Amino acid sequence: MGRGVVPVDCLVVAILACLGAAAAATEYVIGGSRGWTAPPNITAGYYTEWAAGKTFAGGDTLKFVWNGTHNVANVTREEYDNCTKVSSVLEGGEMLDFPLPANANGLYYFICTVDSHCQNGQKLAITVISPTPTESPNSSPSSTAIGALFMLVLLSSSIVPMLMN
Ligand SMILES: [Cu+2]
Structure with missing residues (x-):
């Protein structure tokens, strides 16, 4: 392997790490097609049912979409239970x-x-669960990404020496 090859491989690894991190974030439209709304469009417990079975992770985006007069307040458990009309x-x-x-x-x-x-x-x-940070690029890239990484490393290892000759 020529000396010029290593930086290219490092670059490829860095780019793929960025792509992997970006692809891991999910956007959730709260309530699905009904959006963020009140009766008669929903019944009590609608959002609990909607959220059941979904896995929310740090870096995900919650998209609240509505028609008419509504707002969103990020509240504490107690305020949630009591439907406290918070000012923020x-x-x-x-x-x-x-x-x-x-x-x-x-x-x-x-x-x-x-x-x-x-x-x-x-x-x-x-409930939001974030993967515990690890020393290496976390957010475990999919096997597809790892496969692509290997292909690119192999390609760059064989192409760059050719270009340099
Ligand atoms: Cu409302």
Whole structure:
């Protein structure tokens, strides 16, 4: 292997690591096609059912989309249980992105503080699990990415010496 090959291989590894990290984040439209809404569009427990079985991870984005008058408040467990009309609400023009911090872990609670929407079921509790950080690039790249990495390393190892000759 020529001396000029190594930096190219390092570059390929770095690029793939970035691609792997970007691909790992998921965007969730809260409530699916019904969006972020209140009765009569939803029944009590609708968001609990919607969230059941989904795995939320740090770096994912929660997309709240709605029609009409609603808002989003990121609240504590107690405020969620009591539907407390907190003053710090996140307002958006019928759309709001809530990016979960990369190292997010544990329970996150959201409610709408308009009228009695929260009491009627416009409330969301999710469990966020982030992979424990490791020394090497975490977010375990898929086997496809590893395969692609091997191919690129092999290609660059054989092409670069040819170019340098
Ligand atoms: Cu509302």
